[in-house]
Amino acid sequence: MRSVSNRLRPDTKSVAAERAYDQQLLTSLIGDIYDAALDDALWPTALERSAIFVGGVGASLFARDTAAIAGNVYHNFGIDPYYQKLYFDKFSGLDPLTMPHLSAEYEQPVATSDLMSYEEFAETRFYREWIRPQSLVDFVGVVLEKSASTITVFGVFRHERDGLVDEAVRRRMTLLAPHIRRAILIRRIVDAKDAKAATFADTFDGLTSGLYIVDETGRILHANRAGKFMLTARSPMRMAGGKLVASEPQSAQALRNVIAAANIGGASLSDDLALPLTGECGERYVAHILPLASRGRHDVSRPAIAAVFVRRVTLPLPSPPGVIGRAFRLTAAELRVLYAIVEIGGVPEVAAALGVAETTIKTHLGHLFEKTGATRQADLVKLVAGYASPISVQPT
Structure with missing residues (x-):
């Protein structure tokens, strides 16, 4: 079976020629995507062209909560509003892709056919009552954003006449995903500026x-x-x-x-x-x-x-300084040793800098390992990096 995008692209005699044609289409398409980032009215056209490029009959930008019981469609092409509402009212929790999307890496294409065979999928209630009535057969999506409560997903729907998601579809999705994600980031920036410059x-x-x-x-x-x-x-x-x-x-x-x-x-x-x-x-x-x-x-x-x-290229210390100490119930001495390990280096160097015996530093280091769960000094450096603030506390 040939995909929608294949019906619009010329016959090519090599993988190299096909990929070159994909790059040509992508160059034109990303302009529409970035324009849509600044004008919501342009998203339906951008999603239509995205669906065609990837090889599908519909595309959506949507969010679902991490409990998988609610969500919201931001922009859509090709899926009837009735089925959009029905999905979040009834079927989001039954979708086999719900949990994989929650754990997927950013921009990593995940298709229903990656998780189960078509025969297994066809036995599910989700397929019988939501997929089949729309004559769909597969879906490939990528995660664009994650928070403690929601994830944002871009996905393309495959029609039954086009067959399951294949490697060519995944490759085009991989090419497209970074631009969709970047457009969402730009939209967030623009919204924040418009709200209060x-x-x-x-x-x-x-x-x-x-x-x-x-x-x-x-x-x-x-x-x-x-x-x-x-x-x-x-x-x-x-x-x-x-x-x-x-x-x-x-x-x-x-x-x-x-x-x-x-x-x-x-x-x-x-x-x-x-x-x-x-x-x-x-x-x-x-x-x-x-x-x-x-x-x-x-x-x-x-x-x-x-x-x-x-x-x-330096490692800023947490701000305020006591935040990591409160998180792990560190004493003032342990906190001082932790920061010295990050800024100075190994036990001998830290002992010399602080003017104490190496055995004292080793004792504090053992307490740090026990309290934080770290097993190496490198783990402590990573821990401090995780608490570093991106916000400047320098006076104006």
Whole structure:
């Protein structure tokens, strides 16, 4: 059986030709996806094209709670509203994909046919009363967001004439998923800004990372407080002619290239756009670039094409300092040793720095292992990293 997307694509004689054609379609499609991130009215068209690209007759962006008894469809194409409501009223808990979605990795395609055979699926009540009446046969979805109470999923429905999800469908879903997820993130940012622009800016100013919003030329449209401080210090970033420039010459060209890549769009956007930087005194930084639009899809009212986050490659300690101590009932001495292990290193170095015997440090270390469940010093470092705050506590 041929999929919907296959009926629209030319006959190809090799896997390479098929994949090249997929990339051509994807380049055009992601523009629609990022436009929809800024205009909800465009989501039905974007989902229709997404369904066709992946190989299905319908597509949905929806949320379900972690108890799997309720949910909400944000945007939909191809599924009757009656069945949307029926799903959350009656069948969400019976869907074989409910639990796999709760545990799935971000952007990992999961299909019903991955979990059970078609014959087994056909015996379920969910299939008989919800899938079969719509002439559907399979569903492939990816998790985009998770919280303590909900998960957000993007999925494509397969019609019975098109057959079960195959490797080509999974591959196209894998290509598409990062862009759908990024569009949702952009929507969250836009919603927050529209809700209260001043508060939104204040929140950015509270970040420990430098944040720069730039246009296609690298011109700085907005910088948060940490970002402005870096520009003033001219390390590791500086401003030249209103544009964001890396202070280190070899990194400056690399930054221009990464911003250009963010502006082009296409499959390259699914890569991790990251850049190592070096400060004036040799300290290490890393810049992460989040593309906000694809070329030809922004105008004077939406000139931003990328958000650039710059942070120092260090391990910030938890803030306030006592939070990890309260969590694990650590004494003041144990907390001091824990932070020293993170900042200084091994037992001999910590003992010398604190002016106590190595046996004393080993005793405190044993208590730390017992209280936190860690078994190695590296585990303690990871534990502290988990409690580190992304919010700056430096005075304005």
